[in-house]
Amino acid sequence: MFSVGLIAVLVSLVLAMVRAIMGPSMFDRVLAANSTATLAVLSLSLLGFVTGRPDFLDIAILYTLLNLVGTIAVLKYFHPGES
């Protein structure tokens, strides 16, 4: 059951990768990276259930926090000087 969800998440990862590669502006690439990180969190959780080791959820929690920090850090780089 979880492998079906994992396959769906991997297909959507491929679609997000396509947008990240051909995005016209840099913001499209940042958005695609953000979606990729969310899908990576979901696939980590599903992979933990597929292999019967739900300890992977700790890595997923950590990756969610890193996702926010990474996105905000890249966006602060884009308009420096304003709060």
Next chain:
Amino acid sequence: MAIFIDILSWASIIIGGVFCIIGMIGLMRLPDLFTRLHGSSVTDTLGAGFLIFGMALQSGLSLTTAKLIIIFGLILLTSPVATHALAQAALHAGIKPKLTVDKTGGHIAGED
């Protein structure tokens, strides 16, 4: 009872996967940055929500469910913050939304 929980979990995981694919198709095919934000938010709320609900039904009342709820709460907190910061940075960088009827009068919020 167990077969009922299994059926509900199956349905929820399949719906979550379908919503993930729908959101990413929207991220690929929508014409504008600000509409692609909408496609991304479909994956972040409905896709993640249904997938995590299906996993939580399978693991029952345990520490795993608590971790899954924490993950979903973190996604719900951080994803709107990231997309709002992205939209504001794009407006400041001068990317105009694609409009059929311009009701802003040439003035876009965020620009002075």
